[in-house]
Amino acid sequence: MxxxxxxxxxxxxxxxxxxxxxxxxxxxxxxxxxxxxxxxxxxxxxxxxxxxxxxxxxxxxxxxxxxxxxxxxxxxxxxxxxxxxxxxxxxxxxxxxxxxxxxxxxxxxxxxxxxxxxxxTGFASNVLRWLPAIRAGQPIPNQTGDGQHAFVDPRDVAAVAAAALVSPDHDEQTYTLTGPELLSVPDQVAVMSDVLGQALRVVDVPLKVYAEQLRAAGLDDAFVSVAVRGAELVRDGGGRTVTDDVERVLARPAGTFRAWVESNRAAFA
Structure with missing residues (x-):
């Protein structure tokens, strides 16, 4: 069990x-x-x-x-x-x-x-937090500039977890799970625009403004500090990690961000 x-x-x-x-x-x-x-x-x-x-x-x-x-x-x-x-x-x-x-x-x-x-790494599904802006016709907020990240499909993370739970082959292993490609927020938005058939826009959000927005949303300083440091890391190029751990565990390529958007198109309706 x-x-x-x-x-x-x-x-x-x-x-x-x-x-x-x-x-x-x-x-x-x-x-x-x-x-x-x-x-x-x-x-x-x-x-x-x-x-x-x-x-x-x-x-x-x-x-x-x-x-x-x-x-x-x-x-x-x-x-x-x-x-x-x-x-x-x-x-x-x-x-x-x-x-x-x-x-x-x-x-x-x-x-x-x-x-x-x-x-x-960051989940491909995190883009669902942009839904209010998309539905209101507003630009998508970007806290990470042109910094790139290898967003991973949550289904791949769950599949790797399932494999590790049921097989001893993965005991005493630490896996870094990423998608197969590096994308910035503008890159993600371009993919979404193409798949969804919408002309989506991006607006840069300075980190100081991002911190103020998080505090205004009621998040405590410990969470705000970690979120801002994470955004700063990606903005400065520190998020450019791509591994083949998903493929090694599942014996198939990791899912792309485009594939995730295509299979979750209904969520953006």
Whole structure:
């Protein structure tokens, strides 16, 4: 039995779908009451202990934010105490000492359990956050200038996670998951314009303005700082990482951004 945390999110929901479609026993975990899901909270150790009863393997996905280290450590502790045999953790590309995912990665490596760590780049599906601007006929905000990034299809991330969960071939491996091509936001918008048949525009957003927008949206300073640093890294050319890890695990090329837009055309209607 596999327990999938973050089961209602982008990767968790797709991973559950793929596991169920393959006939692999899996349960989704969520903090809210959702029919058919296990209700548990990273900040409630008793609920975690109950969630892993009868579970062999855990897919660990903690929502981005400063609570990631505490949430990861809580699940690792529960998994070790509960007799889980393997953890597959969704981390982030470029994880460094002291970053949100660092403590969880170290705890998993030192847990004595079988483990795999996945470090995806930005998801192709992140462009869905542009929907309000697209529908309002407004230009798409660009915080990263001409900086390029190898956006990965979330379905590929979930497929790699599924492979790591069910096979020992990926134990003690850290995979950096990227798409096959480097694209800037203007590049993405050009692809979307072509596929959707719309003349979409881009407007540059200075990082100072971006930070102000995030604070105005109610995000705390810890999140704002990480988001701005990430945008600055890409803007300055630090996001130009492309790997073949998806292809090596799945024995097929990683999906392109264009293919993701084409298969999700209805979402932009």
């Amino acid at each position: 596999i327990l999938v945390t973050g089961a209602t999110g982008t990767i968790g929901s797709e991973l559950l779908r793929q596991l169920v479609a393959s006939g692999i026993p899996a349960l989704g975990m969520t903090r809210r009451e959702v029919p058919g899901f296990v209700r548990a909270d990273f900040e409630d150790p008793d609920s975690l202990r109950k969630a892993i009863e009868g579970v062999d393997t855990v897919f660990l996905l903690s929502a981005p934010g400063p609570l990631v280290p505490a949430h990861d450590l809580a699940m690792v502790a529960a998994a070790v105490d509960g007799g889980v045999s393997k953890i597959v953790k969704l981390s982030a590309i470029g994880t460094m000492p002291g970053s949100w995912h660092d403590a969880g990665e170290r705890a998993i490596r030192e847990s004595g359990l079988a483990w795999t760590i996945l470090r995806p």
